[in-house]
Amino acid sequence: MTRIVAVTNCPAGIAHTYMVAEKIADESKKRGFEVHVETQGASGIENRLTSQQIAEADYVILALGKGITDEDKDRFNGKKVVEIPVSEALRNIPKIMDNLESEAKLFSSSKIKLGDKQEAVQNGLISHLMAGVSAALPFVIAGGLCMALGSIMAQFGMPNVAPKNGNIGSIAWALNELGSLGFTFMVPIMGANIAFSIGDKPAYAPAFICSLLANSPDLFGKKTGAGFIGAVLLGLAIGYFIKWFKTIKVGKTFQSTMGFLVIPFVTLLIFGLFTWWLVAPFASLLMGILLNFLNTIPPSLKLVGGFVVGAMLAFDMGGPINKAAWFFAFSLIGSHVYSWYGVVGVVTTLPPVAVAIACWIKPSLFTKQERAAALPALLVGATVATEPAIPYALAAPLPMISANTLAGAITGALTMLLGVDRIAPGINVLDPILGLVHPWYNFYICLTIGLVLNVLFIIVFKSIWIKKQKEKTIAGK
Incomplete structure (x- = not known):
């Protein structure tokens, strides 16, 4: 065997x-x-x-x-x-x-x-960036849910009081603080894991400490920290520096101490001072310019941006183009810019849920195996990820990708128009109920319109595609 x-x-x-x-x-x-x-x-x-x-x-x-x-x-x-x-x-x-x-x-x-x-x-830029995002996700998800729960408690009249004069404070305050810590550590965790993806274990501690330092704006007299820009710059720089450092040949006396002592210390010494002197001020300046642009961008350009990001998210359903758009939107959460992640929350749900609905409305367009996978695709797509739509796209790339991309683009623009904000990743269609999406009614309006469009496009485009395939087969005979 x-x-x-x-x-x-x-x-x-x-x-x-x-x-x-x-x-x-x-x-x-x-x-x-x-x-x-x-x-x-x-x-x-x-x-x-x-x-x-x-x-x-x-x-x-x-x-x-x-x-x-x-x-x-x-x-x-x-x-x-x-x-x-x-x-x-x-x-x-x-x-x-x-x-x-x-x-x-x-x-x-x-x-x-x-x-x-x-x-x-393996060593592509997006792969390393997504390694950082993957590690940061639990911090933001857990933190976002804690903050949402604390806010719900406060809305229902529970006290939101900080510790004072020996008083330990209220539960609502504690939950908000826990959530805030999750968002605080999101960026250094991202930088540390980008570096880890490149340089392995010796890169983790220096990148974490430097990324945390870069996100302490009070140390540099700036209004904002270096944000995800600092984490990306430091994570990549430290990762590749350590990857090179590990190629240096040393005697047996120092070999056993290189990974946990020499490399982390030398790297932190060099990049810590470099961060304090140059990287943090420079990255915080760039982050300030970006945030100012995003906060003052004209509505018309926001619609264009939502259209482009929506198209990218729906195009390859978890592939590199999707990941690039997802990373951009997710990274802005730490800087309290939530509208772009609102587009992510709506659009990434569309392809798998839409194809499942299309299977039930027009079963003749799909194989028996595709119809059997419709319910799992809907459940996973509605709560977790876009990837269940991939097998359907592989079977009919042109109509499926065209339908998903067009629907995603239109829905992305609509989400921007209606001002949907998503403060953290959660369980997709349940996020408004968990208090992670505001306003909740606009989220469901965008999702409903997006699904109607996506299902319609799938049925129309795939019907035309199947007809063309049959015509080619007949002509070939």
């Missing part, structure tokens, strides 16, 4: 990670292979591969969107490894399974750098 072990991950760690894991498991079982899949998602490492499972495996499949650590690489030393970008894995796993022996390459952790085939994906 062929034995396979696999690792899957993606920048956000939400949808692709688990969808590809399921695909590998299902395809292996169809072929009678023994399979064990480790997922490295937003919840951490699940179903961690044991040393025995790896040792007994004939092949290792790595479906990666953000690379793996040096410690992970050591686990697969001497194994036959097949590596594939996670974004391609959904459609390529059957082909990979057909050609395991020819596709696999013997991996030696001491001589070969894992990831040559995936270099651009």
Whole structure:
């Protein structure tokens, strides 16, 4: 019996990670292979591969969107490894399974750098940025929910009192403070994990401390901290600096102390002073200019911006274009600019929910398998992620992507027009109920109009596409 072990991950760690894991498991079982899949998602490492499972495996499949650590690489030393970008894995796993022996390459952790085939994906800018966002998400989600709960309590008449004269304060105040801390640490966590994605563990502490320093505007006499701009600049700079630093050959005497002592200390010394002297003032200046622009932008340009961001979010459903727009909107939350993330909250829900509804309204346009996946697509799309719409787009790229992009663009502009603000990520369609979206009624108006448009476009565009395909088939005969 062929034995396979696999690792899957993606920048956000939400949808692709688990969808590809399921695909590998299902395809292996169809072929009678023994399979064990480790997922490295937003919840951490699940179903961690044991040393025995790896040792007994004939092949290792790595479906990666953000690379793996040096410690992970050591686990697969001497194994036959097949590596594939996670974004391609959904459609390529059957082909990979057909050609395991020819596709696999013997991996030696001491001589070969894992990831040559995936270099651009693993080490791409968006991948590193999304690694930072993925780590920051729990801080913002938990913090946002705490703040929302505290605000709801205050609205219902509960006291919102800070500690004073030995009094510990009220629960509503405590919840608001906890939420505020989540937002405060969002930026340094983002910077630290961007650096970690590039330079591994030695990069974490220096990037965290420098990003936190850069977001203390009182130290620099500025009105605003460096925000996500500072986190990105410092995370990338420190990450690549440490990646280079680790290539320096040192004697055995210092080798054991390099990772936890020498590299972090030298990096913090250099970049800490550099941050204080140049990066924080410069980045805070840029952040101030950006925030001023976003807060004073004419309504007409806001509509154009919402149209563009909405189109980007819906275009590749969790791919690099979607992630770029998502990162821009999410990063502004820490600076209390919420309207762009309002577009995210509405538009990312549209493609999977719309295609599920289209399956029920016009089932003849979809295969039996697509119709069976409609309910899961709706549930996941409505509460978690856009990715369940991907299989439908792969089956009919032109009509599905066109429908999603056009509907997303129009809805993005409408969301901006109606001033929908989303203060933190939550459970998508339930966010207004949780107090994370304001005004709640405009959110549902935009969502309803967007779904009607998206479903209509899917039905019209795919009907035309299927008709053209049939005509081509008949002409070919």
